[in-house]
Amino acid sequence: MTTVQPNPYSPYATADPRVRHLFPTLFGPPEAGALLPTGCRDLAVVPDEPQEIVPPAEQLPAGVCPGCAAALRGLVVFDSRPVAACRNCDGETRHNQLCAVCRADAHELWVATRVAAVPPPAPLSSLGPFQVLGGPIRSTRDAFCEHGDFAFLGRLHVQPLQGDQERTTLDLILPRCYLAKVFGAVLAVVDEDPNPQAQDRFAVTVTEAQASVRHTLQQRATRDENGTQP
Known part of the structure; x- marks a missing residue:
């Protein structure tokens, strides 16, 4: 057979x-x-x-x-x-x-x-070492993973530390399922950090980001219920 x-x-x-x-x-x-x-x-x-x-x-x-x-x-x-x-x-x-x-x-x-x-994007290593200066994070339903989870978009403002390169941005698209893995890894690193200030700064930032994203999602849900456009 x-x-x-x-x-x-x-x-x-x-x-x-x-x-x-x-x-x-x-x-x-x-x-x-x-x-x-x-x-x-x-x-x-x-x-x-x-x-x-x-x-x-x-x-x-x-x-x-x-x-x-x-x-x-x-x-x-x-x-x-x-x-x-x-x-x-x-x-x-x-x-x-x-x-x-x-x-x-x-x-x-x-x-x-x-x-x-x-053409493939330029490798991240081409920037050399760089300092992350932060940036906005928002959710979107225009991108989703194989499980149907919608994605979070992050735009990092970075400053290369070698040569005379100007400040640039890195765009990240992270589905919720993958973001969970990243978040778990970050929590593990923070748990091992003996610096209490780092622990507090992490907790405050997570709380602020959570409140911001929830506010955005609530606004979007309200617009959808009312049939209005942003």
Whole structure:
């Protein structure tokens, strides 16, 4: 018996990445590279060379998703996951806070960004050592990670310490899931710092930033409820 490989990777796919998924179609093969619904009611990327399988297909290759195989044979595959609002468009979804349409759109953008001939940014090391002078942090729903978490944008004002380089800025986009790792690492470092002034300064800054971001989110929620524009 032949064995098939799992579907290509996408950060916006929700199907089990360990198995090969099948795509129900009515009019010819699905578009290669697209993120589409599978027989097991998840989302996966269509391989570059999809193979047609005609029901009932009792003998399937090894490595095929059991749920997709059941759907191919006419069995009903139930989806018991709770329905939630899509974080991006407010539509209904069972795909971890991002609906299928928004995930497909994000997947297309991700593919285009990966394959585009974009020159790499200048390495951070080209600045040499620098002093961070602070900068604003705000939340946005224009950028989100594979889990559907919205991101925080930080603009750091930095002053290079070597040569005659002028002050510049560094823009950071940190999804909430990744920011949690950063925050955990920062807490560990602060806990090991014996300087009580550093502890107090850290606590005060965290409290101020938390209050500022909460105020911004509350203002945005109020505008959304009233249907007004910022």
